[in-house]
Amino acid sequence: MENEPILKVTDLAYTYGNGQVGLKGVNLTIYKGEKIAVLGSNGAGKSTFFLNINGVLTPEKGQISYQGTVINKKTLKELRKNIGIVFQDADNQIIAPTVRAEVAFGPMNLKLPKEEVLNRVDQALNYMNMQDYKDRPPHYLSGGEKKRVSIADIIAMKPEVIIFDEPTAALDPINAQMLEEVLEKLSQEEKTMLISTHDVDFAYRWAQRIIVFAEGNIIADGSPLEIFKNQEILEKANLTKPTLLTVYETLMENQLLPKGCQAPQSIDAFKALFKEHKIPDLEMVL
């Protein structure tokens, strides 16, 4: 990405009221359209970081600038408007008595005219394929449906940057797949996305860039391959190697793949590898 940074964070520090240190001077630059996975063990500072860049928590030190504007009290609303968070537990996010009112909550807070609110609610519900649910109360929805509502909530606010806090945590495989389709759709629209996750396989196949948090600091920032090949970082951040990468490395070690062959990031790329290098025996096995 050779364009302007959309979000620039310098020396961001945050300590919780009970003295617990959340962030210890984080520096990060995010560009428009990036797909970033944020990894790190529980309590490493991922959520604290998200709440800081969304403007819910006020940093103790350091500064955040959004599209070149430094954020202060006056411009705080810009930040909240343009950076949306889909929270991990949909039940902690959904507040309104019906799906329609819920999705309208953000746009209403933006003080948009009513027609525009209705318009955005309609679009967001269509986007998430939830049109049939709009009159339902949230407590009669399933877990996957609630997740879709919580994503529609954010889409209706039309933010530039969308943060997903452990989105796949409580989803069954089909719903997780649905989520990945939505992510794909959003990235085609050049939305900038940050996803915190513990699922290294997902991070490996989805992300362009990976940021690793440990003890309130960013300890690594790079492409998925750079991160997952670095054993030291993996150990420091309680991470494991993605299955696909391990398979690739095993094949390479046993010289079943030709030298100089690139590590595949998805199952499809992995399959293509065999077609490309004409390894019929293995293709049959696959």
Add this chain to the structure above:
Amino acid sequence: MEQLLGVGLIILYGLMIMTAIIKEKKNDHGHHHRRGHKHGEGFEMDVHAFASHLKSWNPAFKVAFSVALLLICIILNNPYVSMMVLLTTGYLTMIKGGLAVREYFSMLMIPLTFILLGTITIALDFSWQPINVYSLHLGFFYINTSPEKIIEMLLMILKVFAAVSALLMLSLTTPSSEIIAVMQKAHGPSLIIELMNLIYRYIFILMDVFIKMRNSAASRQGYCDYATSIRTFGGIVGNMLIVSMKKANAYYTAMEARCYDGELLFLEEEKDIRASQIVAAGIFMMGIFLVWWLTTF
């Protein structure tokens, strides 16, 4: 003579509605299985309100109509009027709204104990002497009553049931959120309205949390005997307080992230009032006053 006319009118009206109920229920047979009942999970009223065919009606109209019926029952204090109200609300909730008869009566019977306890004192008197038509000697005192007193009690029960049925019609056909929205439109105190909205959402979350905790306690023999059950219940309640506070925090964070700045704004849905509904309500009200006039003067 007028009395007789009034009674005649009521009976005719009752018959009309009964036939309507029987006819509709025959046509509707096998239809109402598709609606999910959530027995044993509570919140039945909420489920019924969302399933009701009257849900599409304008909520302000429904609130106004049922409150008007309630007031009429109390102010006119006329058994024929009460009967009419009882029949009409039943008709609207069951036939128009599509609620199963059994469900309706189980809802209507909820305040029964309360009503009986409240009205029994009208019929019964305690005294040292037998002073009325019927008196029961119980050692050193008497319980007295008379046919008039019993009739008075029955009429009172009728009136209370009619009033209850008017509000029941509202709550079985209108989701709470819409009733709250009507209050908001009527410029009710915003603090109370926001609290109502939050409480409504929260009840379900707390119930969920409670059921999960109870199940996990039960799976560890937490309810094996009476003393343990009490202790377990206490533990769950204490735990729920902590969970509630955590949840409240998480909620506030999530609301702030979506630009909440101190005022809860929810989108209100516009549902049109049909002219026919107003006309029908008007005619019905006139009917009520006619019956009242015929039977009182």
